[in-house]
Amino acid sequence: MPKVLSEHAYANAIDVTGITTDAEIFISIRDDWHGDAKEALFVRAIATNACQPFSLVLTPNSNEAHADHIHLDNGLYLGGDC
Numbered sequence: 001m002p003k004v005l006s007e008h009a010y011a012n013a014i015d016v017t018g019i020t021t022d023a024e025i026f027i028s029i030r031d032d033w034h035g036d037a038k039e040a041l042f043v044r045a046i047a048t049n050a051c052q053p054f055s056l057v058l059t060p061n062s063n064e065a066h067a068d069h070i071h072l073d074n075g076l077y078l079g080g081d082c
């Protein structure tokens with residue numbers, strides 16, 4: 001059975017662990033993803049909007065392996081949390 005490599009192996013994926021705002025406030029995917037705070041709404045909106053330019057978006061909602069980052073790629077797999 002052939003081994004399936006991550007899109008990272010082809011330089012076709014990025015992982016985002018957080019966003020730094022203009023005010024230099026770091027919003028963490030791991031710490032700020034859940035809940036109703038404005039930071040949570042912001043990072044979840046980023047993930048939702050990433051579904052347009054990327055074919056696969058994996059988030060803390062996907063599985064434990066993505067609890068601390070958003071995975072974005074344009075590989076063969078589609079969807080994820082879109």
Ligand SMILES: [Zn+2]
Pocket residue numbers: 008013014015070071072
């Ligand atoms: Zn990744």
